[in-house]
Amino acid sequence: MSLIVQKFGGSSVADAESIKRVAKRIVESRKAGNDVIVVVSAMGDTTDELFDLASQVVPVPSGRELDMLLTAGERISMALLAMSIKSLGVDARSYTGSQAGMVTDAQHGAARIVEVSPRRVKEALDDGAVAIVAGFQGFNRGTGDITTLGRGGSDTTAVALAAALGAETCEIYTDVDGVFTADPRLVKFARKVNIVTCEEMLELAAAGAKVLDVRAVEYARRHGVTIHVRSSFNNNTGTLVVNPKDGESVEEAIITGVASDLSEAKITVVGVPDVPGKAAQIFTIVASANANIDMIVQNVSLASTGRTDISFTLKKSDAEDVLRALTFQQEEVGFESLQHDDQIGKLSVVGGGMRTNAGVSARLFTALFEAGINMEMISTSEIRISVVTRADTVAEAVRVVHTAFGLDGDEDAVVHGGTGR
């Protein structure tokens, strides 16, 4: 008898019919002789609707109360799912984050899990029941208050429970068949990837692949949990996200996938005096605006002026605050002007095999050049190369790069649209 954790996102439980379909699926797993823990997100757009409601009442809601509000969402879906499973003759019990022992720090809206004490979940399994756990939520021991893990937090809940209870696999159900070599909505011939390492998945997720939450993959890597990303609409095997142990080897493709991201903007600080400490000064200001920076490029300085330009990318939604903070300290830093560009797109190729294969960047740059696509910024990690282009050329860029690295499959990719939370 093995223990399986199954996580269903909001799109898998969007209405009564979907909940009944998911319940049947869970009952099949249980009847196949497994102990089953289910982690569930709020139904469909519930979380967005609750956010909306809060913004109708106050411009900036209190973190504690916003968490109290949002956690109503999973409460609804998990209770309905438990009812539905019970009506199929299998015992089921739903547990909130605090009932399931998801202890977090006190950072409302972005809490981190510090301990998992799933005593009641274990008791339910011992009694032969399916345990349904609310994703996304936890509680802080010091304050006794309810917390949430932030967007995508349900994936992390699932991985954390799998780690704490030593589950065989953590299945993340979504509305696509798994991790693809590229977004199937952009690339007709994108292929499902059968196996990928946590490291590659982390780079893909950070580069814009939305199928799995970055923190969940980090957690899985740190605790050695295997994730199985698969569709809730069929029984196909999806993508395994694995942690090869030392000495073990996963045959890694040179390029596992091509990801794209249209959510970033570029800010250029023009005419920065080329003296030591200026970059530190600028990025201290940026950090004080609570913005996360992605790529940074510094031009060579012109000897004639003794000044240089520094460009960086960040979430579009953070740009306004950062521009304000920089403008406020323009005199102190001594730069000349700011440029803001929200029409950029980022393309990344990711693959563990890149380490042992030369010529990947050459092949990438050639493909883009031949397609007439201009690169504005370049950044690399050990297993990833990212380039920034004009936003309206990204889709085409992904297609030509996908072809250039021989990733195109034989058949059309099946698209269900949207991705679960």
Place this chain on the structure above:
Amino acid sequence: MSLIVQKFGGSSVADAESIKRVAKRIVESRKAGNDVIVVVSAMGDTTDELFDLASQVVPVPSGRELDMLLTAGERISMALLAMSIKSLGVDARSYTGSQAGMVTDAQHGAARIVEVSPRRVKEALDDGAVAIVAGFQGFNRGTGDITTLGRGGSDTTAVALAAALGAETCEIYTDVDGVFTADPRLVKFARKVNIVTCEEMLELAAAGAKVLDVRAVEYARRHGVTIHVRSSFNNNTGTLVVNPKDGESVEEAIITGVASDLSEAKITVVGVPDVPGKAAQIFTIVASANANIDMIVQNVSLASTGRTDISFTLKKSDAEDVLRALTFQQEEVGFESLQHDDQIGKLSVVGGGMRTNAGVSARLFTALFEAGINMEMISTSEIRISVVTRADTVAEAVRVVHTAFGLDGDEDAVVHGGTGR
């Protein structure tokens, strides 16, 4: 500094605007120097919508899971209300039933409060914050599970907190000005009652007056809590529901009010053998169908047949189950047939002064006779007389009785429509 408990029903917090209005009102109470505990119901029709959702998933939901589902409702309203109060510069913290220490038995959907340990609520007050508590919900210590108190349970939550913390008054805010001498939608000249005893209020509530939940009034009587029923739309004094101490006297009107109820049906068991034990047998069967009986009338038996008829009234929704249970045991009981009548209405006059005033029933019966309204059943308590008539004559009956007892006021009653939960 006095402690006030304020309860707001679903219609008082139906949308963002209402929540902001209620928040302002609470802030005024706080700024006037009071410690304030607020008990809040789910927004508008949320509870009904969640019920609907459950019934789309399963015909008969599990009690534990239904409670988990329904308690999402107050979670939403209380978090929004706390945000709104904080935005007005007054600290506020929301607490679920379990966080507020509402310990109940394990009867899902109809739990009874067994203990109130509002440690966190007290801490919030000590810190100068307004404590917002979810109405309607609690938890069971043995199972650790979430429970609900049943319809109208938020009133009971408020009274129980007032009792546990020794609050000066428990204010129940609703969408009418208080308790009226009759339903203002039926009687144009109904007057607001300024003061009423718990005993009278209990009879009125049991007789169909919906402004306060029966259990809340029982709890208030048992624990000596004064309830102030008032409108959330104005600052008028409403109705005080008091507990006169021994020796103290409240000048009681002969008749405090006239209530009506269209929610009952009548079942007549025809041709019951007139031998000892038959009534006991019949009502044991009725009880086994979990039905609450209101009025019971047994006709004198006909000597010629040695048989009698027994009629009783009960909630319309319970009638079907009771008819099935009785039919199933017809042979054992030996009755001839069953009659089911769901076109009845009940009118009740209630007043503590009835004890010391003769002639109340004569005046009631005369008024109905003169209006040509036929009485089908009569039942009395020490301070109440109820009669059953045809459903379509009840409104007229209430009007003539209201006039006959001199209850008509000088002005039209103000009606806001609907009553809060």
